[in-house]
Every structure is written in C-alpha cells, then in structure tokens.
Amino acid sequence: MSEKVLIKGNEAIGEAAIRAGCRHYFGYPITPQNELTNYMSKYMPEAGGVFIQAESEIAAINMVYGAAGAGARAMTSSSSPGISLKQEGISYIAGAEIPAVVVNVMRCGPGLGGIMPAQSDYFQAVKGGGHGDYRNIALAPSNGQELYELTVKAFDLADKYRMLVMVMADGALGQMMENVEFRDREEPLIVEKPWAATGTGMKREKNSITSVYINPDELETVNNRLQAKYHEVEENEVMYEEINCEGADIVICAYGLAARLTRNVMKSASAEGIKVGLMRPITLWPFPKQAVGALAEKTDTVMSVELSAGQMVEDVRLAINGKVPVHFYGRTGGNIPTQDEILDKIKEVLGKEKK
Amino acid sequence: MPVRLHPESLENITTHYCPGCSHGIAHRVIAEVIDELGIEGSTIGISPVGCSYNNYKYFTFDMLQAAHGRAPAVATGVKRVHPESIVFTYQGDGDLAAIGTAEIIHAAARGEKITTIFINNAIYGMTSGQMAPTTLEGQVTTTSPLGRDPKVQGFPLKMSEILSQIDGAVYIERVSMHDVNHILKAKKAIKKAFKVQLAGLGFSMIEVLSTCPTNWRMKPVDAAAWVKDTMMEYYKLGVYKGEDLEV
Amino acid sequence: MNYEIILAGFGGQGILSAGRIISVSAILEGRNTTWFPSYGPEMRGGTANCHVIVSDDEIGSPIINNPDILIAMTLPALEKFEKVVRNTGFIIADSSLIEEERLKEAKSRVFPIKATQIAGEMGHKAYAMLIMIGKLIKETNIFKPETVEKALYEVLKQELHKLVPEEMAALSAGLEM
Ligand SMILES: Cc1ncc(C[n+]2csc(CCOP(=O)(O)OP(=O)(O)O)c2C)c(N)n1
Ligand code: SF4
Numbered sequence: 001m002s003e004k005v006l007i008k009g010n011e012a013i014g015e016a017a018i019r020a021g022c023r024h025y026f027g028y029p030i031t032p033q034n035e036l037t038n039y040m041s042k043y044m045p046e047a048g049g050v051f052i053q054a055e056s057e058i059a060a061i062n063m064v065y066g067a068a069g070a071g072a073r074a075m076t077s078s079s080s081p082g083i084s085l086k087q088e089g090i091s092y093i094a095g096a097e098i099p100a101v102v103v104n105v106m107r108c109g110p111g112l113g114g115i116m117p118a119q120s121d122y123f124q125a126v127k128g129g130g131h132g133d134y135r136n137i138a139l140a141p142s143n144g145q146e147l148y149e150l151t152v153k154a155f156d157l158a159d160k161y162r163m164l165v166m167v168m169a170d171g172a173l174g175q176m177m178e179n180v181e182f183r184d185r186e187e188p189l190i191v192e193k194p195w196a197a198t199g200t201g202m203k204r205e206k207n208s209i210t211s212v213y214i215n216p217d218e219l220e221t222v223n224n225r226l227q228a229k230y231h232e233v234e235e236n237e238v239m240y241e242e243i244n245c246e247g248a249d250i251v252i253c254a255y256g257l258a259a260r261l262t263r264n265v266m267k268s269a270s271a272e273g274i275k276v277g278l279m280r281p282i283t284l285w286p287f288p289k290q291a292v293g294a295l296a297e298k299t300d301t302v303m304s305v306e307l308s309a310g311q312m313v314e315d316v317r318l319a320i321n322g323k324v325p326v327h328f329y330g331r332t333g334g335n336i337p338t339q340d341e342i343l344d345k346i347k348e349v350l351g352k353e354k355k
Numbered sequence: 356m357p358v359r360l361h362p363e364s365l366e367n368i369t370t371h372y373c374p375g376c377s378h379g380i381a382h383r384v385i386a387e388v389i390d391e392l393g394i395e396g397s398t399i400g401i402s403p404v405g406c407s408y409n410n411y412k413y414f415t416f417d418m419l420q421a422a423h424g425r426a427p428a429v430a431t432g433v434k435r436v437h438p439e440s441i442v443f444t445y446q447g448d449g450d451l452a453a454i455g456t457a458e459i460i461h462a463a464a465r466g467e468k469i470t471t472i473f474i475n476n477a478i479y480g481m482t483s484g485q486m487a488p489t490t491l492e493g494q495v496t497t498t499s500p501l502g503r504d505p506k507v508q509g510f511p512l513k514m515s516e517i518l519s520q521i522d523g524a525v526y527i528e529r530v531s532m533h534d535v536n537h538i539l540k541a542k543k544a545i546k547k548a549f550k551v552q553l554a555g556l557g558f559s560m561i562e563v564l565s566t567c568p569t570n571w572r573m574k575p576v577d578a579a580a581w582v583k584d585t586m587m588e589y590y591k592l593g594v595y596k597g598e599d600l601e602v
Numbered sequence: 603m604n605y606e607i608i609l610a611g612f613g614g615q616g617i618l619s620a621g622r623i624i625s626v627s628a629i630l631e632g633r634n635t636t637w638f639p640s641y642g643p644e645m646r647g648g649t650a651n652c653h654v655i656v657s658d659d660e661i662g663s664p665i666i667n668n669p670d671i672l673i674a675m676t677l678p679a680l681e682k683f684e685k686v687v688r689n690t691g692f693i694i695a696d697s698s699l700i701e702e703e704r705l706k707e708a709k710s711r712v713f714p715i716k717a718t719q720i721a722g723e724m725g726h727k728a729y730a731m732l733i734m735i736g737k738l739i740k741e742t743n744i745f746k747p748e749t750v751e752k753a754l755y756e757v758l759k760q761e762l763h764k765l766v767p768e769e770m771a772a773l774s775a776g777l778e779m
Binding site: 004 | 622625626628629634635636637638639641660661662663664665667756
C-alpha cells in the first residue's frame with residue numbers, strides 16, 4: 001500500500017521512523033528540526049511507542065544507547081549544536097556496537113551560529129566527531145521522498161551492521177514540504193538481536209554491552225574487528241547518483257540541497273551550451289571513492305558545490321588524486337548559493353582552464 | 356529634577372521581544388538595579404540560549420554569550436578570573452532547569468559568588484513552545500499536545516526549592532513580574548541578590564515568574580492573569596533562603 | 603508545465619496555508635510540488651513568505667530566485683520581491699493594502715486585486731488568499747478550480763471544513779477578476 005501526501009521534510013523523517021518499526025524516540029527541541037520532535041510527541045504514542053523530551057541532547061543520545069542496547073529500534077534527532085553534544089554518546093555507541101539512528105537537520109555554525117540551512121557538519125559526520133577509531137554511516141537525502149526512504153534504510157543498515165547511522169538533512173530539506181509517497185515495506189524486517197541486554201531469563205549466557213577494554217590487546221582485537229566491519233560497509237553500501245558525467249565540460253559533486261541546486265544549473269548551463277554533469281554521493285560515508293575517482297576519465301574539470309566553506313571537497317580531491325583539477329564553490333552563514341552564482345563560477349573555472 | 360526614563364545600563368534600542376513578554380521588563384529592572392548600585396563598569400553578564408540569546412546587545416556592560424545551559428559554568432570561569440567584578444547569568448527555564456541543571460546545581464554547590472536571574476515562563480519560547488521542565492500539569496505545549504501528564508512527562512521542577520537545599524546557595528527568592536507591585540518587589544529582590552554578591556557571601560538566584568504570550572497563545576493581559584492565577588498557585592512566591600541576610 | 607510562485611505578506615494573512623493549498627492542489631492533479639517557508643526569527647518581525655513550485659518534472663531547488671508569479675499582500679512584500687520576477691512573469695498584488703499608484707511603478711505586469719477588502723465584504727479577511735488563488739488560476743490554468751475544493755478539505759482543520767463553501771465563493775470571485 002502506498003499514499004502520496006504533501007508533508008514537511010522533518011515530518012517525513014518521523015513518519016519513516018515509525019513505519020520502520022522505531023518505537024523509541026528521544027529528542028530535545030532545536031530549530032530547524034522542531035517539527036520532527038513535535039511529530040513524534042503526537043504520533044509515537046499513537047503508534048504505541050515512547051516519546052521522551054529529554055533534558056538535553058546528551059541525555060537523549062544516552063537514552064538511545066539504553067533503548068537500542070536493550071534491543072529496540074531507537075532514534076534521536078537534532079541540529080548542529082545539539083549533534084555536537086551527542087558526540088560523546090555517538091562514540092560510546094560505536095564502541096559498544098549498538099545499532100542506532102541519529103538525524104541531523106543541519107544549520108549554520110560554528111557555535112550557536114544561525115538556524116538557516118548549511119552542510120557544514122560534513123567533517124563531524126564522516127571524519128569522526130567523537131573520539132576514537134570509529135565510523136558511522138552517513139546518508140544524505142536530497143528530497144522528501146529520500147528523507148523518507150533513507151530514514152527507513154538507516155534503521156535497516158544500523159541493525160545489519162550494528163552501527164550508528166546518521167541521516168544528514170539540512171534546514172531547507174527539513175522545513176520544506178514536498179510530495180512524498182509512503183511505501184509500506186514488503187515484509188517486516190526482523191533482525192534477531194541475540195547480543196542485546198534483554199534479561200537472560202536464566203536461559204542464556206549474560207550479554208554485556210560495553211566499550212571498555214582495559215587490556216590493550218583485547219581492545220586492539222575489538223578495533224580490528226570494527227575496522228573489518230567498516231571495510232565491509234565500504235565494499236557493500238556505497239550509494240550515489242551520477243547524471244550526464246561522461247564527456248561533461250564540468251562535473252559538479254554535490255549532495256542534498258546543493259545537488260538540487262545543481263540540477264537547476266544543469267538546465268540553464270545546457271541552454272548556454274555548457275554540459276554540466278552531476279555526481280551526487282548519497283552515502284557520505286562510505287564515500288563513493290571509486291565513482292568519484294573515475295570522473296577523471298569522464299571529464300577534465302570537477303567542482304564541489306556545498307553549503308559550507310569546503311568540506312566534502314577534500315574527499316573529492318582524495319578520490320580524484322590530482323588527475324584533474326578540483327574546484328570549489330560554497331556559501332556559508334545560512335546563505336544558499338543561487339543558480340546564477342554557480343553558473344558564473346562554472347564559467348570562470350572553465351574559462352581559466354581553457355587558457 | 357529630570358526624571359531618568361531610561362536606565363544607563365540599558366542601550367536605547369528596541370528589543371526583539373514579543374508584546375507582553377516579561378523579558379523586556381526583567382532587562383529594565385536589572386539595568387535599574389545596576390545603575391542604582393553604581394556597578395555598571397564592573398558588571399559582566401552571561402547571555403543564555405533562549406529568546407534572550409542576544410541580550411548582550413541590550414545591556415551596556417560586558418557580556419559573554421554561553422552555550423545552551425552552560426551559563427553558570429561560564430560565569431564561574433569569569434568570576435574566578437575577576438573575583439572583584441559582579442557576574443550574573445540570565446537564563447530561561449529550558450536553559451537552566453533542563454539542559455543546564457547540572458551546571459546550576461554545581462555552581463550553587465561550589466558557592467560561586469555569582470547571581471542568577473532565572474526567567475521561568477513555563478515553556479520553551481525561542482524554539483516555539485515546547486514543554487519546559489517547568490511546564491505545569493495539564494499545560495498544552497507543542498511537545499505535550501494532550502497536556503502535560505505527570506504519569507508520562509513527570510512533574511514540573513521547583514528550582515528555587517531545590518537550590519535552597521544547597522549549602523553554597525545563600526539567597527534564593529521567587530518573584531513575579533505580572534503587575535507593577537510585583538515588579539517593584541522583584542526589583543528589591545534582584546537588588547538584594549547583587550548586594551549579596553557584592554558582600555561576597557555566596558551564590559544567589561532570583562526566579563522570576565514570567566509571561567510568554569506568544570507560545571501560551573494568549574493576549575498579554577490574559578498571560579499576566581495566568582501568571583497570577585495559575586503559575587503562582589504552583590510556584591509560590593517568597594524567599595526560600597537567606598530571609599534574614601542583612602546586606 | 604513549471605510554475606515558480608512566491609507568496610509574500612505578513613503573518614496572519616494565511617500566506618503559508620495558501621501556499622499549501624496550491625501545493626496540495628498540484629498533487630491532487632498528479633504534479634510534483636515543493637513548498638518552502640520562511641522560518642525562524644525571520645518571522646518574528648511579522649513577515650511571512652513561501653516559495654511554491656508546481657511542475658510536471660522532477661523539481662530541483664525548492665528555493666526560487668526568479669519567480670514566474672509573485673503574489674504580494676503587503677508593500678514590504680512587493681518591495682522585497684518585485685525586482686526578481688521573471689520578465690515573462692507577473693505580479694498579483696492586493697491593491698486594498700498597496701496603493702495602486704505604487705503598483706504602476708513595478709516593471710512587471712501587475713494584476714491589482716482588492717482582495718482583502720472584498721474578502722472583508724464577503725465575511726472574512728482570511729478569504730483574501732483564496733481570491734488571489736482564483737486570479738492565479740484564471741491567468742495560468744495551473745489546476746482546475748474544483749481541485750482547490752478537495753485541497754481545502756485536506757489543508758484545513760476539521761473544525762474549519764464548514765467554511766469551505768465560503769472559501770470557494772472567494773475563489774470564484776477571484777476567477778472572475
Ligand atoms: C545544544 C542546543 N540545543 C538546543 C538548542 C535550541 N534551543 C534554543 S533556545 C532553547 C530553549 C529556550 O527555552 P528557555 O530556556 O525556556 O528560554 P525562553 O526562550 O523561553 O526565554 C533551545 C532548546 C540550542 N540552541 N542548543
Ligand atoms: S516567544 Fe515568548 S519568551 Fe520569547 S520573546 Fe516572545 S513572548 Fe517572550
């Protein structure tokens with residue numbers, strides 16, 4: 001069964017979580033994701049689930065640690081300053097291998113910054129905002145439908161790998177309404193969680209959910225296992241969308257809102273005879289290294305467009321590895337690049353290259 | 356004799372607060388007290404995260420903007436560097452009684468010689484009307500759409516009562532700003548709190564029952580009446596610690 | 603078909619709901635749509651606007667730099683957006699709230715409609731936005747007028763459903779202007 005509705009991005013995430021079987025949500029108010037918390041306060045109880053407005057983001061993420069460690073599908077959401085507070089918990093969740101979903105509806109920073117859209121938490125999400133050698137999967141939806149589908153997928157991936165999955169939206173995607181089709185999953189995904197702290201019932205050995213290993217060799221073994229798992233994720237879970245890259249004058253790498261802006265630019269550029277391709281990472285981690293690296297065979301010029309001062313561009317450069325020039329265009333402070341600005345920058349870059 | 360209409364310590368600019376909001380009145384009262392004590396030059400304030408996040412724009416003295424809930428910790432740092440200065444935090448109920456509960460309790464426990472002005476409006480103003488730790492039983496907010504139910508969301512926190520149990524806190528009083536009489540009483544209390552700090556006696560906090568007509572979805576007059584009839588029922592006014600302090 | 607519409611005015615005029623009514627109507631006719639509101643402190647000063655796109659294609663950015671249509675309900679709203687309206691586009695302006703003389707200064711084609719005044723005469727100022735949507739339909743055929751009725755039942759709270767006939771009367775008034 002499916003139904004098509006006009007819904008706010010933030011609410012689409014909430015609905016997706018409920019339909020994905022999440023029955024435990026812990027939040028703390030922060031703009032621009034308040035509609036998600038509000039949605040959960042109303043619909044989680046209706047779905048027979050638990051909604052708690054925690055006393056802080058630190059508490060909320062630790063409630064997730066508890067609920068997910070006890071075997072439930074659990075989630076928290078916030079926006080940039082709140083996500084910073086959750087980093088300690090995120091590291092513990094990684095260490096204890098707890099499947100959990102965290103949504104970041106990014107706003108502009110640093111510090112209290114502002115509440116307008118941004119993509120400046122890329123480093124924090126993909127390079128490890130917390131301490132230790134850990135990774136979390138980072139998904140970057142770019143429209144309402146993907147907010148819905150990738151949130152559902154986030155729960156599946158979390159359970160599959162016993163990892164934290166972060167859904168990276170931004171203020172614009174969270175606040176806007178769009179037509180979204182709620183597709184019910186074909187069959188409920190039942191993941192056995194024999195490792196969870198559910199009470200032994202005197203029927204099995206005890207389960208300990210922990211991230212502390214005082215013995216160096218023991219901890220190294222754990223780390224090696226984590227790294228092997230991360231490697232498996234890199235092998236299996238990369239997602240991206242590639243449009244018109246073969247033979248393009250320039251390929252823009254962009255995700256989320258920036259990718260949507262690029263779609264418009266592709267049209268206006270082609271009217272001026274410039275062929276623009278789009279490489280849109282959907283998983284920010286694992287980053288589509290191979291696909292981005294292969295762009296060097298398809299175009300002579302690559303540019304990363306972001307609502308940041310230049311974060312993903314570093315991974316684009318690593319993947320391209322000097323084979324073709326990689327440029328950058330971004331706006332900060334909650335400003336959103338206009339189509340014209342991006343097109344001007346494209347012309348500037350291509351003009352230079354021709355000389 | 357010319358009547359001073361505008362306190363020295365308050366910038367002569369329009370604030371961004373909604374009509375009927377207590378924040379503006381509280382700012383004015385604090386500025387008047389600072390003027391009367393002649394401490395403008397030695398006062399350092401801490402702005403919170405909440406509707407008053409940028410009140411450093413409204414006061415004329417030095418201020419620091421703190422992360423959500425952390426104002427008492429920031430104030431601790433400032434005061435330990437400048438023990439001779441007058442340091443105060445200005446905090447809402449989400450800021451002080453939810454995310455910042457640990458910071459306020461431990462600042463009081465250490466007996467930090469700072470003053471906290473605690474604006475209790477029973478709601479999260481800035482983020483548009485979510486349940487606060489001080490939201491009353493039955494009160495409808497955007498995250499308690501069916502009204503706060505103690506069985507689900509627990510009970511409102513009485514911060515003045517809680518802090519008065521802490522030895523390091525020397526002066527704690529709850530006041531209201533819903534009418535002129537109460538504003539005058541509030542001013543006396545705030546003045547006393549600053550004097551307690553000047554005398555180096557320890558931690559002081561004034562809890563101010565305040566209005567948020569916008570998120571209560573009330574007209575300003577009705578909001579004032581709600582403070583008087585409903586909030587004051589649960590949050591009793593009075594001195595909770597330091598009644599006999601002579602300063 | 604691809605229409606980019608900015609609706610702008612002050613809080614309380616029903617700007618955001620009018621945008622939703624347009625978006626829901628678009629969905630009911632099988633089109634894609636985005637609705638992007640002004641949010642946060644931007645709204646404390648009392649202004650409100652939203653960007654609505656209706657398209658047969660997949661929609662790129664939800665943020666409109668150059669609207670085809672501006673629905674301006676106040677002078678500040680007109681001043682903020684009149685310069686970015688596309689050459690081929692037009693403005694529908696509430697001439698009971700913005701002086702007709704001022705409207706003549708706009709470089710785009712302007713349809714002055716005394717929406718708030720007429721709505722007031724019809725019983726409620728809040729119907730003004732429906733008059734504007736009526737005019738929008740007349741100039742663009744963006745969707746069928748009947749579709750708006752279905753959209754109203756979806757957008758309005760249950761308690762307000764009884765007002766739908768009056769809202770539709772306002773829409774018809776706009777259709778005739
Ligand atoms: C870490 C973090 N979490 C959440 C927020 C969002 N936020 C801004 S103000 C606020 C609460 C405001 O409520 P209150 O302290 O009661 O002050 P009021 O606005 O009512 O004056 C919150 C949660 C933030 N800025 N930082
Ligand atoms: S939202 Fe409430 S607390 Fe904030 S300024 Fe308005 S009335 Fe005051």
